[in-house]
Amino acid sequence: MTATATRQPVRRHGTRKFRLTPTMSVYIALVVLLVAGSVLVGMRGGVLLDHGGILNILTRGTVLGLVAIGQTMVILTGSLDLSVAYLIGLCSLIAAETMAGDPGMIVPAVLLTIGFAAVVGLVNGLVITALKVNAFIATLGVALIIRGYLENTYTGPAGSVPRGFQHLGYDRIGPIPVSTVVMLVLAVIVWWYLTRTKGGYHVYAVGGDEEVARLSGIRTGRTIVTMHVLCSVMAGLAALFLVSRLGSGAPYVGTDAGYDLESIAAVVLGGTLLSGGRGGVAGTIGGVLILATLDTIFDDLGVTPFLKDVVRGAVLIVAVALYARSQLARRAR
Amino acid sequence: MKRLMTVGVAGLLALTGCSSDLPEAPPTVSSAPSATKSEFFDQAEHDRQLSLRDAAPQGPADKPWEQALNPTMVDTGKYAKPGPYEICFSNASVDNPWRQVGWKTMQVEATLHPEISKFTVLDAEAKDDKQISDIQQLTSGGCHALIVSPNTTATLTPAVEAACAKGIPVIVFDRGVNTKCPVTFIHPIGGYAFGATAAEFLASKVGQGGKVLALRVLPGVDVLEHRWAAAERILAAKGVQVAGVEFTGNDGAKAKSIVSDYLQRGDINGIWMDDGTAAVPVLEAFEDAGKKAPAISGEDQQQFLDKWKTEGLTAQAPTYPTYQWRTPVIAALKILKGEQVPQEWILPQPVITDQTLDQYRSQGMPPLHYALCGCQQMPGYPDKWK
Amino acid sequence: MAPIVRMSGISKQFLGVTVLKDVDLDLHGGEVHALVGENGAGKSTLMKVLAGAHRPDTGSIVLNGQEVSFASPRDAQRAGIAIVHQELTLLPDRSVAENVHLGREPVRRGQVDRRRMEADTADLLDRLGEHGIAPRTQVRRLPVAQQQVVEIVKALSMDARVIAMDEPTAALADHEVELLYDLVDRLRSSGIAVLYVSHRMREVFDLSQRITVLKDGTLVTSTRTNQITQDQVVRAMVGRPLDTMFPDRAKTRGTVRLAVRGGGNSRLHDISLELSAGEIVGLAGLQGAGRSAVARALCGVDPLTTGEFEVDGQPVRVRSPRAAIRHGIAHVTEDRKGEGLALRQSVHDNTMLVRNAAFGRRRIDVERLLRSVRLVSRGTDQEVRYLSGGNQQKVVLAKWLAVNPKVLVADEPTRGIDVGAKKTVYELLRELADSGVAILMISSELPELIGMSDRILVMHDGRLAGELPAGSSEEAVMSLATGGQA
């Protein structure tokens, strides 16, 4: 069984026919959307992808991207996280209040925020794995607990961020915000983790079939808990980014934007199966960009926010229906 | 791999050059402490507002939206330029009837001025972060003037500062920001005046020892906090008993339930509200419990005025007039034409009483319409507001 | 020589039902140890205890002289114990190589070493003579038999000292079985201890050096293979001579209740058969020959696309299970838990399931019905998941009796149930037939099929290869099933 490392598996590449993966279709859809949007906006005398437009799409995509990356990880294990929105609010307050305008407190505040987020993720994970509570209920419960704390403790924005920290939210490289670069780097790291490392393999295994994973010697509980911790940490990072934009912590900054359901929508739009085991971060980023682009196009067209919701809902359903359909077709073949 | 990425980023930096949209350090240092959790009470401002209630407005008598109280005019010559103009507006949201009425009024106002060639609006859908992006987007376009109705005071301050830094005139209305950089800040007298007027009315009706229930929308919004802060002091000073302070979230059903609960426990003589949206369901709670309607302070909402009229309520309606949505457009044009505007444009804040009820109430409007829209003479009235 | 593994006094209960009782088992290096017993005798459970998937209630496992206690399959794997599971434990969306190394991916510089993983997998596939499977193929794209091969490769890849195989040939074609024999032989000669779980006597006697027989969770006998005969093993498994189990055959044959002429679909070709009132017709064939496909076609699951279909002489269209049921065709499925019962619902509700679902009819006397199938339960409110396999199967029969079928298609009706329940099922089937129902019975256990059937249809490669009379020999059936002549 040794001495095989040198052998090349030359002969069996199987039949590698071209297959349209969900990830590819997401990006094709994105390109189509950008082209169609450019035409529509152009007809009204505007330019979709000018400097401001690109900046806009990327800025909008950044926070949702961070949250959705985390959400992708938990959804891949077959779980989900409804607590991210309130967690973002609470984390923004923790960060801003700890910093309290003092540049020297930036590092402690960032560490504290991420640490706190990790603890919340740990609680989510343990409630799901140890208490065997359905992920929907577990994270909804945690969300409600955080919400109660926020409502009871905060009356509005609190804390303040030193100027130095605001660079995170406002600096950019050409038309690309620094924060977007950070988000994309994190996306690449998570993509690498999920597709290249042992831990990532186990995520797909747990999401694909928890019992099979267990019988194969994978510590399924640990995998789920880890992903929940990472998801919450991503939410914490999203909060840090928001704080740097807002200048202070805001209790409802996560819920006003609906990051809980919106991030799930982005993940699913990106071709990840809600039941887990299939999909990935690349698709999610595509999904996020589609949502951000839609928003920007609608803004440029001066469409009311109500129509946006209608279109968003319809896009979500249609996209998932198309994935389900291609899945069926493949099975029938 | 990571090394490669670092090199790549560095290369990109070199190519494109790093830049920042972060505004220059704010001129007012005071903004930082006021962003922390505050007690929402400022004695000087409180006193100023109470005295403003009696000040005589300057400006056309039949157009309160063009009036100003104790204005300090600022010169706007540096913004003057020939028309036509593109005016931009970053709206916090249109998620409640008050904003809805105001928003319609503003849209019509914009059509009244031929020198406005384009009125560009972005709606932040009540998201702070989106409004920051919106303001960035608007200021990167061809706007000649920017109107901002901030979603939250503290969190929108940096974005407004950034917009000021671009050199275009910025007009803020409704909720404020913690910076003096906008050319003008348009608002009615304010929350202290609103709350105090309502509280004084109730105190006079329920008398010493009377029980008043305070219904508030939600905590943390400064305008609303000011209303209660002033009311709380007056009620205490007049010896009125506050039976409770509850948050209704502007949900009629919730407000009605809360009041029903209180009525099960005992009588309530007066209802103080920081926002009159739920006034009618609250009154219904008294009806449904078979109790006499209390003294109540509502707002200029149509259904409340209708009920007041038909049932002869003991009521008063301090207002937070929706006509303030007209003013920013007028202000923007004045600024672009180089005319002087008040640095703080304080609009009068009428109070509807039994005597003035008929004057303000217009029949046939939808229940959630606000009477002080200042839109009665506008083209398309009343159908556009129905 | 000391055994690699010594299991002693193993007992295990599930939800109050004793599944294993004081079982001892030794596994020696270089030896194939066959574990035989009827379905439900406890073979799989014993194996799962060995694999760390279940913890024994009592008893000890000694590995290489040291007592061990496995908290998880991972522990067992680390200790060198690998399992080839009966049900597939593969992830359909992952590649062959990923499945083979699942949980034990080779890592190089922090990354999974995909190249090595694929090379190792290719090597193992080569050793098994499976050149047709590419390590990068998604498992869902492989046919079931090849998935079984992947399952075996997965166990092999663990470098295990002990390999336990749970009916590894169940889904394999004949040439694959031969390869497996070679493989098992090679594993044995390299000093590995093989636990071979099967109920196929031929394999057991071909491969093993030692046989242990389990019956109802207890060890009946454990001996060297060359010291026991096939008959003795069968008797030990069943506990009594098999032929006394079966009720008398039908005396008369009634009218034709179901007839198919020239039926076919993607898996079946030119199927013509008649089922008459009062008779039990056996349907035999190798795995994959199309036995279940016939059942599924008659019952509307995978409908026939060509040919004529008649019930009681009337032409009918059976395009869905609902249509089949409404024409009086009942379907006892192979997979009782997955397809037959709503496990969390009560005995009452499961008994009413078809009646409710297909007809929406009002209540009937459920208790009388359940008495007639000799159900043992704590009451009709009990959830069926708490019933034994045999009693669950009785509920399945009851739910079909509740709609008075004309035809009953029973696919492996005795799979996984104990001997007593088997006898009851046999009797019930015969009673049903006597009451005028036409029965088609499928079974992979030939003695049972021969013992029950009034005549036997044999499938080969999606076609009916021929018909044999009652009491035909196993050889005659096998001959037809493997493509020979009767």
Add this chain to the structure above:
Amino acid sequence: MTQTETQSQSRRPKLASSTIPVLAVLAVLLVALAFAGSAYQEPAGYLALLKRAAPLMILAIGQYFVIVSGGFDLSVGSLVTAEVVIAARLIDGDESATLWVMLLMLGIGAFVGLVNGAITTRLLVPSFIVTLGMLLVLDGAVFLWTGGAPRGALSDSFRTVGRQGIDGVPVIGQLPWSVVVLAVIVVLAVLFMRSPTGRTLLAVGDNETAVWLGGGRVERLRTLAFVLSGLSAAVAAILLGGFAGVSAQVGDGLEFRVITAVVLGGVVLGGGRGSVVAAMAGALTLESLFSLLNLLGVAGGLESTVQGVIIIAAVAYAAVNWRRKKP
């Protein structure tokens, strides 16, 4: 071998064992209410509680059908809002429009359910996603139609159902119409769950293959569950709109609250387990709890926290209890 016969039988399906814990908790809460508030020392107090809880209880019944058949319905909250806003605009104070608008509301509820169900079963989109999409669509569409804020007004006769009652009833004084409506729906729901269709619906959530092979029309049944949920939202909208008039916030957060209620009643997400009575009791328990917290002067904000702790505890209790349970 002797044949053993079925042992002592209880023929009728009794109160499922999973119903008992929630009923016990409910009983404790109701007694606690009597100690905490003087209003609860007479029947009228409890009647008022029931009146207030009626919309949530009705929604819980609707949601129960969906959850027990293995799905989710996240669209009910926005559906309630949409229904109220639509009703207000169509009626616009006109008494004569009341009846047909009410019927139309039921029609819209059923139609939204039908769409949810059809997309879930025919296009195989998970119900979580379908109803999430529907939530967005409804939220946007209704305000797109009315221009952002509710318009028009509900007629007095429309509001009667949610506000008024039958006066002069002995002992209790006024019997609210909403309680009457609730009672009718409860009876219908219980009868439905005892009917062949109801039993099959439960089985669908447990093992849909078995039901399909047993001749059931799985897709129709699951669609029916969504339709019933949509109808329950329409009825809840009639009651809520009647209770407090037009409001754009009337349905806010109801979807999660009602799922909480159903889960609190011991109904298991994923389907196949739990009773409709328990789901409804869960809703009443939640409302009683809020009333109690209110009486005890617990700050409004903490309501959510208590709600969060309770649902985790309830589900964890059920999960742990289930693992320990012997047949």
